[in-house]
Amino acid sequence: MQTPWDHRFAQRTQRMGSSAIRELLKLTEEPDIISFGGGMPAPDVFPANEMSEACVRVLRDIGDLALQYGSTEGFRPLREMIVRHTARYGIQVTPDNVLITSGSQQALDLLGKILINPGDRILVESPTYLGALQAWSAYGAEYVTVPMDENGMVTDALEDALRSGPKFIYVLPNFQNPTGVTLSLERRHKLLELADRYGVPIVEDDPYGQLRYEGENLPSVVDLDSQFRYSGEACYSGNVIYLSTFSKILAPGLRLAWVVAPAQVIRKLTQAKQGADLHTATFNQCVAYEVARGGFLDRHIETIREVYGHRRNVMLGAMDAYFPPGVEWTHPQGGLFLWGVLPETINAADVLKVAIEKRVAFVPGAPFYATGGGHNTMRLNFSHAKPEKIQEGIARLGAVLYEKMGLQVNY
Amino acid sequence: MQTPWDHRFAQRTQRMGSSAIRELLKLTEEPDIISFGGGMPAPDVFPANEMSEACVRVLRDIGDLALQYGSTEGFRPLREMIVRHTARYGIQVTPDNVLITSGSQQALDLLGKILINPGDRILVESPTYLGALQAWSAYGAEYVTVPMDENGMVTDALEDALRSGPKFIYVLPNFQNPTGVTLSLERRHKLLELADRYGVPIVEDDPYGQLRYEGENLPSVVDLDSQFRYSGEACYSGNVIYLSTFSKILAPGLRLAWVVAPAQVIRKLTQAKQGADLHTATFNQCVAYEVARGGFLDRHIETIREVYGHRRNVMLGAMDAYFPPGVEWTHPQGGLFLWGVLPETINAADVLKVAIEKRVAFVPGAPFYATGGGHNTMRLNFSHAKPEKIQEGIARLGAVLYEKMGLQVNY
Numbered sequence: 001m002q003t004p005w006d007h008r009f010a011q012r013t014q015r016m017g018s019s020a021i022r023e024l025l026k027l028t029e030e031p032d033i034i035s036f037g038g039g040m041p042a043p044d045v046f047p048a049n050e051m052s053e054a055c056v057r058v059l060r061d062i063g064d065l066a067l068q069y070g071s072t073e074g075f076r077p078l079r080e081m082i083v084r085h086t087a088r089y090g091i092q093v094t095p096d097n098v099l100i101t102s103g104s105q106q107a108l109d110l111l112g113k114i115l116i117n118p119g120d121r122i123l124v125e126s127p128t129y130l131g132a133l134q135a136w137s138a139y140g141a142e143y144v145t146v147p148m149d150e151n152g153m154v155t156d157a158l159e160d161a162l163r164s165g166p167k168f169i170y171v172l173p174n175f176q177n178p179t180g181v182t183l184s185l186e187r188r189h190k191l192l193e194l195a196d197r198y199g200v201p202i203v204e205d206d207p208y209g210q211l212r213y214e215g216e217n218l219p220s221v222v223d224l225d226s227q228f229r230y231s232g233e234a235c236y237s238g239n240v241i242y243l244s245t246f247s248k249i250l251a252p253g254l255r256l257a258w259v260v261a262p263a264q265v266i267r268k269l270t271q272a273k274q275g276a277d278l279h280t281a282t283f284n285q286c287v288a289y290e291v292a293r294g295g296f297l298d299r300h301i302e303t304i305r306e307v308y309g310h311r312r313n314v315m316l317g318a319m320d321a322y323f324p325p326g327v328e329w330t331h332p333q334g335g336l337f338l339w340g341v342l343p344e345t346i347n348a349a350d351v352l353k354v355a356i357e358k359r360v361a362f363v364p365g366a367p368f369y370a371t372g373g374g375h376n377t378m379r380l381n382f383s384h385a386k387p388e389k390i391q392e393g394i395a396r397l398g399a400v401l402y403e404k405m406g407l408q409v410n411y
Numbered sequence: 412m413q414t415p416w417d418h419r420f421a422q423r424t425q426r427m428g429s430s431a432i433r434e435l436l437k438l439t440e441e442p443d444i445i446s447f448g449g450g451m452p453a454p455d456v457f458p459a460n461e462m463s464e465a466c467v468r469v470l471r472d473i474g475d476l477a478l479q480y481g482s483t484e485g486f487r488p489l490r491e492m493i494v495r496h497t498a499r500y501g502i503q504v505t506p507d508n509v510l511i512t513s514g515s516q517q518a519l520d521l522l523g524k525i526l527i528n529p530g531d532r533i534l535v536e537s538p539t540y541l542g543a544l545q546a547w548s549a550y551g552a553e554y555v556t557v558p559m560d561e562n563g564m565v566t567d568a569l570e571d572a573l574r575s576g577p578k579f580i581y582v583l584p585n586f587q588n589p590t591g592v593t594l595s596l597e598r599r600h601k602l603l604e605l606a607d608r609y610g611v612p613i614v615e616d617d618p619y620g621q622l623r624y625e626g627e628n629l630p631s632v633v634d635l636d637s638q639f640r641y642s643g644e645a646c647y648s649g650n651v652i653y654l655s656t657f658s659k660i661l662a663p664g665l666r667l668a669w670v671v672a673p674a675q676v677i678r679k680l681t682q683a684k685q686g687a688d689l690h691t692a693t694f695n696q697c698v699a700y701e702v703a704r705g706g707f708l709d710r711h712i713e714t715i716r717e718v719y720g721h722r723r724n725v726m727l728g729a730m731d732a733y734f735p736p737g738v739e740w741t742h743p744q745g746g747l748f749l750w751g752v753l754p755e756t757i758n759a760a761d762v763l764k765v766a767i768e769k770r771v772a773f774v775p776g777a778p779f780y781a782t783g784g785g786h787n788t789m790r791l792n793f794s795h796a797k798p799e800k801i802q803e804g805i806a807r808l809g810a811v812l813y814e815k816m817g818l819q820v821n822y
Binding site for chain 1: 412414415416417419420421422423424427428449450451452454457459460462463466467470471474475476477478479480481513514516517520524525526527528531542545546548549550578579610611612649650652658662663664665666672673674675676679682683685686687688689690691692693694695
């Protein structure tokens with residue numbers, strides 16, 4: 001059907017591709033497919049009972065407030081809880097430094113809206129989180145990239161990239177999406193030193209920071225930056241905007257996340273959010289606060305770590321057993337993903353087609369590269385499928401890889 | 412504190428003012444102020460018990476789905492329910508014509524994102540909904556306006572405005588925000604005829620359509636347009652994009668609304684929404700569906716109509732009793748608002764300052780005018796305050812108006 005809207009779409013829509021991941025997710029919704037595609041938490045660790053009890057209490061005790069319009073900045077007790085949470089990691093902020101958003105994706109979108117003029121360059125890791133590229137490309141962003149290795153962003157390549165005058169640096173230091181790798185402490189210091197030298201601020205995206213399965217916690221970039229500037233004092237420097245979320249520690253179906261930023265940035269973000277959705281659902285904020293306030297989340301995160309840590313081990317073990325020689329992969333210390341690199345001659349999108357026939361799915365890596373490349377890479381999620389399914393799915397995928405690479409299965 | 416972000420804000424932030432309404436709402440949160448300012452439903456009609464029971468059932472029966480990531484288009488059973496709801500009003504659509512949004516404000520924002528190039532003119536009523544101006548100005552929209560009278564948009568002035576080549580017409584035909592007036596049937600036909608002659612499509616925003624307290628329901632613009640083009644057949648024409656919401660019939664704290672549009676427009680909106688917030692909270696969609704599916708909402712809307720209809724009558728009666736001669740106001744047949752016009756010499760913003768001292772508040776009308784004017788107008792909400800508070804608040808406001816207009820109170 002032709003309509004008068006067809007010729008009326010704005011120019012920016014030409015830069016708004018549909019997310020390859022989400023289109024793929026649809027394809028892999030059929031129940032017999034073992035999907036390592038999405039970035040989904042395990043439903044096994046959803047605290048449905050605690051949520052249910054919290055809903056009942058919220059609607060009984062503060063229903064009038066929870067069902068009503070609320071302030072754009074967010075439910076004050078939840079913002080104060082995030083202030084206390086941030087202080088535990090070493091930084092003093094106030095509620096004026098906190099905005100509640102409808103998932104971290106909205107935080108990325110609002111940052112694009114208030115910061116990016118068409119043609120502005122953003123410095124990103126290569127590969128980087130696809131959702132950030134999707135949000136910012138709609139505002140006309142261009143990208144300058146820095147490669148990754150097993151210790152995160154290669155900071156030796158950072159200085160060249162900074163010389164191109166990026167508006168800000170976007171970094172996912174912990175168990176990065178998509179690669180699963182963690183930025184080393186030495187490189188965190190190097191990143192801050194170079195960012196300071198070139199006067200370029202940082203957006204730190206940290207959805208998985210609390211989901212570490214081995215090794216020591218590293219201080220966040222926002223934390224180190226504040227120490228760096230104030231000689232160890234716990235005062236927030238304002239040079240780093242920090243994003244995190246309830247999606248991975250409570251439930252993504254609530255769409256609840258937060259931004260920590262200088263008060264003047266929060267004010268701009270709040271103006272942008274007023275026009276974007278007025279505010280994040282009051283009910284969801286009240287329920288999340290109610291679930292979290294007795295310390296339940298801290299205990300719950302322990303459970304998540306156990307479940308996901310085990311699944312990561314199962315996936316790594318299965319890959320050792322079933323993947324052909326010539327394929328390499330990362331060994332994440334936390335998070336939801338690991339990253340596979342196939343021989344140069346193999347295209348991961350071609351592998352996916354065969355894999356789906358064999359009822360197993362993953363995400364080809366190319367869309368995570370802002371400036372091209374990565375045709376032979378793949379992202380695998382280890383949090384969602386149950387261990388026996390992970391085992392079975394990796395075996396199927398291994399067989400596909402053997403076939404695609406023209407090798408005889410030797411196990 | 413100075414930060415490196417201060418000089419990095421995008422140019423579009425200069426067009427993003429903070430909403431006067433929302434800043435005012437903060438001011439009037441003190442409990443002793445009687446506020447006619449917000450557009451808030453009465454907490455008296457929030458179905459907290461039904462919501463509570465629905466939450467428990469959803470988390471017990473489909474918790475895994477309700478707490479997980481969902482599709483950007485929205486929860487399928489809810490979209491199918493909206494298809495059935497739309498059919499009751501005469502138009503056949505499919506789920507491909509429906510997108511669930513995080514409140515109607517998000518629908519307005521996404522429409523701006525996919526349709527508005529900087530400098531595009533949008534044809535709006537004068538005055539019109541402030542939130543639409545706020546959303547679209549961020550994308551560089553300019554406005555051409557058509558005046559309102561007691562029968563809605565003055566269609567005799569429409570042709571001139573259409574000659575300026577607007578991208579689309581934005582209209583709130585039922586109990587308009589802010590004026591409370593309804594577009595007459597004759598003018599609905601005239602609007603469609605002129606829109607067709609000039610080839611300009613329409614965005615119909617209908618948050619209050621089901622909240623009519625007197626008079627006959629009028630067919631929606633989307634309905635009439637489909638009849639107009641298909642000689643009475645119930646097939647959706649695609650020329651009108653229709654917006655509505657659960658905020659006024661269930662609860663605004665859920666942030667749930669919907670768009671009906673041609674499938675290709677829904678696809679573009681879906682791409683934009685992926686980048687904006689991935690999807691609307693799955694949990695909220697499941698709970699709203701669970702509350703609505705047994706027919707509860709139809710019965711609940713009857714309750715809302717009774718409560719709000721009574722409050723409207725109380726406010727109109729109190730205005731007759733307490734407002735000075737020389738002030739005029741609309742007599743809405745539904746919705747949440749009425750509109751006052753003061754003598755030309757009186758500035759409503761000045762009145763508000765004195766009113767707040769007397770512990771009563773409203774919204775000055777000027778910000779609702781896209782191209783200036785309206786300094787002597789005011790919006791009054793009659794849904795939120797209880798009848799005795801309405802009585803008392805209007806008496807206080809009447810006294811302020813007598814004083815400001817230099818008149819002796821004569822009651």
